[in-house]
Amino acid sequence: MTLRIGVIGTGAIGQEHIERLHKRLNGSTVVAVNDINRAQAEAIAGELTPHARVYDTGQALINDPNVDAVVVTSWGPTHEEFVLASIAAGKPVFCEKPLATSAQACLNIVNAEVASGRHLVQVGFMRRYDKSYRLLKAEIDNGNLGAPLMVHCAHRNPSVPDVYAGDMAITDSFPHEIDVLRWLLDDDYVSAQVIMPRKTRHARTDLDDPHMILLETSKGIRIDVEIFVNCPYGYDIQCQVVGEDGVGYLPEPMGVLTRKDARLSHEILQDWKLRFIDSYDVELQEWIEAVKAGEVWGPTAWDGYFASVTADACVEAKHSGRIVPIEIDQRPSFYDRRAMKPAA
Ligand code: NAI
Ligand code: ISE
DSSP states (O other), rough: OOEEEEOOOSHHHHHHHHHHIIIIIISSEEEOOOOHHHHHHHHHHHHHSSSOOOSHHHHHHHHHHTTOEEEEEOOGGGHHHHHHHHHHTOEEEEEEEESSSSSHHHHHHHHHHHTSSSSEEEOOOOOOHHHHHHHHHHHTTTTTSSSSEEEEEEOSSSSSTTTTOOOIIIIIIHHHHHHHHHHHHHHOEEEEEEEOOOTTSSTTTTTOOOEEEEEETTTTEEEEEEEEEOOOTTOOEEEEEEEEEEEEOOOHHHHHOOOEEEEEEEEOOOOOHHHHHHHHHHHHHHHHHHHTTTTOOSSOHHHHHHHHHHHHHHHHHHHHHHHOOOOOOOOOOOGOOOOOOOOO
């Protein structure tokens, strides 16, 4: 059976996912698209063979019986509406991060999914599928580093578009670290603090950049994450786990080392699309197979909710200058299972 997918949002990552779901991955086809930019949706639909159908609204796409599963790649503030509508229609839905833009909106999704009694929602936290993060996790899990004590991370983008504004460093970029570090350490956060270093001259006047975010976990692990989104040299994701017996480093993306012009060098990627290209493929291929098998295993709505609560605490910490406790409700037993397929 080929999974017939409808995609809401045909912008940057929407186009990337349509290409992989329709042309490269096994077992799926994109039959339907929707975007408030109808001309863009039509252009993308017209490039597919056979052409995808273009819908006037996301809701109409979700309700079409020819759509088996939904992918939401529209702007964050629209996610709640489309994920809730997919749950109401009983359809599996893969939603790009953030699951929604407020903790309450994420909780609405959690409650709706629990009430439906089926695991329908997966959040696009693709770093859990990245080979290098999986290697680092294996090193932690097999005890080689001893108990983790501290983690030092950096999330650097060469630039950001004009729509990237306000606290999006925390609410749009940082959620990747929030999720992957929770998964890596198998631990939850208890408090957050945000420190603002000297501002870079490369940032727009209305944008704070960089940020230094400090998290504490329930086991007492201390994490520092630098979010620097006008970092001229490239897209660079760093993670170093300091354990009581050793230090584990996230492997660098593979690239050829060259000796030339009196320099020893290798390329640094410029674009997030390239850094995690394989992870998106693995993530969506596993999702297609899980949907076909009847149950999704990837990052859950609860993980999306946790990320949102953490991001909210960080925004409060930034603006108040205080250390803010991260308090979360009891996880519903519905989510008491590994959020990854046991074989993964
Ligand atoms: P984008 O701005 O390039 O595309 C978003 C598209 O959604 C636009 O074409 C816009 O017209 C459409 N849209 C907005 N409201 C809509 C509505 N009500 N109905 C239908 N379409 C609507 O943004 P981008 O970069 O593709 O980001 C989309 C989402 O994906 C965001 O939540 C972002 O955080 C996430 N993302 C995730 C990445 C990852 O690494 N996992 C990477 C980039 C983005
Ligand atoms: C973007 O939305 C993403 O999700 C990218 O993976 C991330 O690196 C970037 O900072 C975000 O703005």
